[in-house]
Structure formats: C-alpha cells, structure tokens
Amino acid sequence: xxxxxxRDDVAADEQTKSAGDxxxxxxxxxxxxxxxxxxxxxxxxxxxxxxxxSAELRALQEGRLKRDEYGRYSNPTWRAVERKLCDLEGAEExxxxxxxxxxxxxxxxxxxxxxxxxxxxxxxxRRTRQFIENHLVKLDVEATVIEPADTDKxxxxxxxxxxxxxxxxxxxxxxxxxxxxxAAEIAHARGAKVVIDSTFATPLCQxxxxxxxxxxxxxxxxxxxxxNDLLAGVVLGSADAIAPVREAAGMLGGILDPHSAYLLLRGxxxxxxxxxxxxxxxxxxxxxxxANPAVKRVWYPGLESHPDCATARRxxxxxxxxxxxxxxxxxxxxxRFVDACxxxxxxxxxxxxxxxxxxxxxxxxxxLKPAERLELGITDSLVRLACGIEDAEDLxxxxxxxxxxx
Ligand SMILES: *Cc1c(COP(=O)(O)O)cnc(C)c1O
Numbered sequence: 001x002x003x004x005x006x007r008d009d010v011a012a013d014e015q016t017k018s019a020g021d022x023x024x025x026x027x028x029x030x031x032x033x034x035x036x037x038x039x040x041x042x043x044x045x046x047x048x049x050x051x052x053x054s055a056e057l058r059a060l061q062e063g064r065l066k067r068d069e070y071g072r073y074s075n076p077t078w079r080a081v082e083r084k085l086c087d088l089e090g091a092e093e094x095x096x097x098x099x100x101x102x103x104x105x106x107x108x109x110x111x112x113x114x115x116x117x118x119x120x121x122x123x124x125x126r127r128t129r130q131f132i133e134n135h136l137v138k139l140d141v142e143a144t145v146i147e148p149a150d151t152d153k154x155x156x157x158x159x160x161x162x163x164x165x166x167x168x169x170x171x172x173x174x175x176x177x178x179x180x181x182x183a184a185e186i187a188h189a190r191g192a193k194v195v196i197d198s199t200f201a202t203p204l205c206q207x208x209x210x211x212x213x214x215x216x217x218x219x220x221x222x223x224x225x226x227x228n229d230l231l232a233g234v235v236l237g238s239a240d241a242i243a244p245v246r247e248a249a250g251m252l253g254g255i256l257d258p259h260s261a262y263l264l265l266r267g268x269x270x271x272x273x274x275x276x277x278x279x280x281x282x283x284x285x286x287x288x289x290x291a292n293p294a295v296k297r298v299w300y301p302g303l304e305s306h307p308d309c310a311t312a313r314r315x316x317x318x319x320x321x322x323x324x325x326x327x328x329x330x331x332x333x334x335x336r337f338v339d340a341c342x343x344x345x346x347x348x349x350x351x352x353x354x355x356x357x358x359x360x361x362x363x364x365x366x367x368l369k370p371a372e373r374l375e376l377g378i379t380d381s382l383v384r385l386a387c388g389i390e391d392a393e394d395l396x397x398x399x400x401x402x403x404x405x406x
Contacts, residue, residue: 021088021204022272029083030265033076041080043262047071073250077261084268085224085234088203090210093242095235095249096261100199100219102254103233104128104166107217108136110248111163111193115140118164118192119157121148121178122376123171125197126364148176149308151183158190168197169208170312173324173360173384174299174377175200177308180315184212193241199223199351204275205318214241222351223320226267226274229352230260274353274389278321281387281395286323288396294403296381299324321387322350331380333406334359338383340405343390343398350386355395357385 016027030041049068051057059065068074082094097103108131112118120132122145132143146153148171158165165187169178180196187194195215196208202223208216218224220232235245249255256264279302286300298305301312302319312319327334338346344355348363358364361380365373370380387395 020272024087025084025204025271026269028087029080029085032083033079041077041262041265043258044076045258046075072253072255075258075261077258077265078256081261081265081268082234084265085203085236088268088271089216089236090203090207091216091236091242092239093237093246095242095246096220096256096264097233097235097249098254098256099231100125100197100217100221100233101127101131102252103217103219103235104197105131105135106248106252106254107195107215107235107245108132108141108164108166109252110244111195112136112139112141113163115142115161116163117142117144117159117161118166119144119146119154119162119187120165121146121167121171121176123148123174123176124166124168125172128166128197148174149178149311151179151186154183155186158187158192160190162187162190162192164195165192166195166197168200169206170200170301170308170320170322172200173322173382175301175306175308175319175322175324177301177312177315179311180208180211180213188212200320200322201316202271202275202320202351204272205279205320206316209237211315214238215245220264222349223275223278224268224271225264225351226271227263227352228349228354228356230263230267232256232260232264275318275320277389278351278387279318281389281392282319282321282323284392285385285387285395285399289323289325289399292403294328294406296326296328298326323385323387325383325385326379327381327383327403327406329381329406331361334381334383335362336405337402340402341398342402343395344385344388350384352386353389355386355388355390357383360384 048070078096085094144157146157184194193214196213198208198216199219199222215237217235220234283302286298286303289295290298300323301308344357347356360378360382365378
C-alpha cells in the first residue's frame with residue numbers, strides 16, 4: 001500500500017512479473033500510463049498530443065523528455081498492448097502494426113540493404129513470398145527459398161551478404177516446426193538475423209526469442225486478437241533490434257487504429273484460456289482424423305506421425321489450433337465435405353474462437369495451375385481446419401457427418 005487509498009502499481013507489477021500465463025495475460029502491461037484508474041486501458045482516440053508550452057516541446061526535441069508527440073509515432077493504448085506482448089514473448093520491445101503483412105514488410109524494409117539477400121522457406125504465407133518476389137526485387141534484393149526444417153540447406157543457402165533468415169514456425173499449411181536453436185546458430189555464424197513468424201504458435205506455445213531468434217513476428221489478427229474481429233501485426237525483439245523497425249514504422253505509417261488496439265488488448269486477456277482450448281481441440285481432432293479411413297494423412301506436430309513431432313516436443317508447449325489433412329477424395333469430393341460441415345465457417349484465417357475450414361487449393365492457390373499447386377505440395381484434397389474453442393465432441397460429430405458427404 002502506498003498511502004492507504006490506492007494500491008501501489010509498482011507492487012502489483014512485482015507481484016505479476018513472474019506469475020503464470022493467465023495472470024500475466026490479464027494483468028501485465030495495463031497499469032502504467034494510467035491517470036484515470038480505469039480497470040481497462042482507455043482507447044486514446046487521438047491523432048496528436050498537446051504541449052503545455054514551447055519549453056516542453058523543446059525538451060522533447062532535445063531528448064530531455066519522453067512523451068507522446070504525434071499519433072503515427074506512439075499511442076498509450078498501443079503501449080499497453082506492446083508491454084503485454086513483450087511480457088508474454090520475453091521481448092524488450094514491440095511495435096504494433098495495422099496487419100501481419102505490414103509487420104513483415106516494414107521489418108524487411110528496415111533490415112534489408114539495397115541488393116541484399118535473404119533466405120526464406122517454401123512452406124510460407126503466400127503473400128510474404130509474393131512481396132519478396134514482386135516488390136523487394138525492385139531493391140535488387142535476392143531471395144533463396146529452402147525447404148522448411150532443412151537446416152543443412154540453410155547453411156548452404158546463406159551467403160556473406162545474407163541479412164535475414166525468415167521463416168514461419170510452425171509453417172503453413174504443413175505445420176513444419178523449425179529447429180530454432182540450430183537455425184539461429186547457423187544463421188548467426190553468417191551474420192544473418194533470424195526472423196520467426198510465430199503466428200501459428202503464439203507466445204504461449206513457443207517463444208522464439210528464447211531459442212535464439214532475433215525477431216518474433218505475429219499476425220495478431222489470428223490468436224492474439226482471437227475473435228475474428230480485427231487485423232493487426234506485431235514485431236518483437238531486443239531494444240536494439242526493434243529501434244530500426246520502430247523508426248521505419250513511423251515513416252511508412254502502417255499503424256494500428258486505437259480502437260483495434262483496444263480490441264487486441266481485450267483479446268489478449270483470454271489468450272491463455274483460449275490457447276488451452278485451441279490446443280486441446282486440435283490434438284483431439286487430429287487424433288480422430290488420423291484414425292478415420294476417409295482421411296489419407298494428417299499433419300499436426302502433436303502427432304507422432306508428424307515429421308517434426310520431436311522438435312515440437314522440445315520447443316513447444318502445445319501445437320496450436322490448426323490441423324491440416326488430405327482426404328481420400330478428388331477436388332469435388334473435398335468440396336462436398338467442406339460444404340457439409342455445419343460448425344466451421346468456410347473462410348480464410350485462423351486463431352479465432354470460431355472454427356474455420358478451407359481448401360488451400362481453392363482459397364490461397366487458385367490462381368495457379370493444378371500442376372504448379374502440386375509442385376508447392378498443395379493437393380486438391382488438402383483441407384486446413386483452424387479449430388476454434390467450440391466443444392471437441394461437437395466438432396468431431398460435425399466432421400463425422402461431413403465425411404459421409406464425400
Ligand atoms: C495471416 C498471416 C499473415 C498475414 O497477417 P495479416 O494480419 O492477415 O496481414 C502472416 N503470416 C501468417 C503465418 C499468417 O497466418
């Protein structure tokens with residue numbers, strides 16, 4: 001107690017610093033910047049901030065004062081989200097963005113020199129690859145694409161001028177899990193920074209920075225927001241690593257609206273609860289699908305049959321809510337199955353409370369010819385199910401009746 005009328009923020013901070021995931025997801029990051037004593041962090045819906053007088057502005061310009069200046073550079077609602085995410089991810093600093101793509105593209109702009117080189121993995125969010133192929137080429141940036149989880153290939157793909165090794169882990173849609181400590185050792189030996197898109201894992205299942213990565217990035221649109229109601233992104237790392245990213249963000253301007261920042265903050269408070277349910281549902285469904293004769297193959301890192309099960313057990317606590325499977329069916333039969341599902345919505349995305357189902361061939365790769373899709377490993381009978389937080393028995397019953405429609 002500080003004065004008998006109000007509990008001390010510092011004491012609360014101490015109390016929750018080493019607390020469990022749920023306590024930290026609820027409490028961390030919330031009590032600073034707060035003069036109103038609101039239990040929930042206010043939405044600072046402002047584009048700019050006023051100064052007491054010119055002397056105050058001068059103090060800011062001369063670096064003697066730290067405070068908000070303009071809405072493209074900082075916002076107290078963002079800061080609460082950034083602090084909470086730093087705490088969960090084990091990072092010193094975080095920068096929020098308007099979307100996951102904006103987080104990745106700003107990071108690339110910040111880190112890649114003209115004519116630079118990066119290594120990425122093939123099993124990767126399609127738009128990230130397209131950004132590299134369509135836009136970074138204009139800076140004469142070259143990319144080498146390697147198979148995920150192939151750390152030997154990583155060693156030979158890296159060059160002296162490689163600035164970045166970028167990969168998802170787990171990857172999309174085959175949920176390959178990268179051996180992060182090994183990848184970090186190999187990349188660092190060549191002077192490249194390791195950037196992990198950890199969207200499919202969330203900081204509750206995997207903390208890439210603790211395994212040697214320089215940056216963790218997320219599409220906060222997915223689990224972090226968690227309710228299919230906002231788009232956001234975040235880049236996290238050490239203070240030194242984040243400084244150039246924050247600078248680029250303030251210039252490129254892909255910033256998060258304060259309303260969405262508030263929704264993200266609200267979503268984060270239940271992250272631990274939600275992830276337990278996502279993880280449980282996905283594991284139960286993966287096991288059930290694997291035992292079903294209508295299913296040719298299931299990819300889920302929590303299954304012994306997944307090539308990266310051992311790596312996942314070492315690096316992850318729970319494998320997230322996405323299960324990918326190949327049906328014993330043709331394209332039309334797979335459509336009939338998806339159409340017959342009553343609980344999951346047919347929709348792109350993942351990580352929300354509602355289950356979503358999609359055929360990667362139809363939703364992300366439809367512009368390619370079937371042979372080109374196959375080359376990327378995308379079969380016509382591939383299904384990606386992003387388990388929500390419904391009851392597993394209900395999801396299983398729904399899939400069971402839908403499989404009969406093939
Ligand atoms: C969705 C997603 C993105 C892109 O994020 P947006 O918030 O949609 O811009 C990037 N990486 C992964 C792994 C994703 O799932």
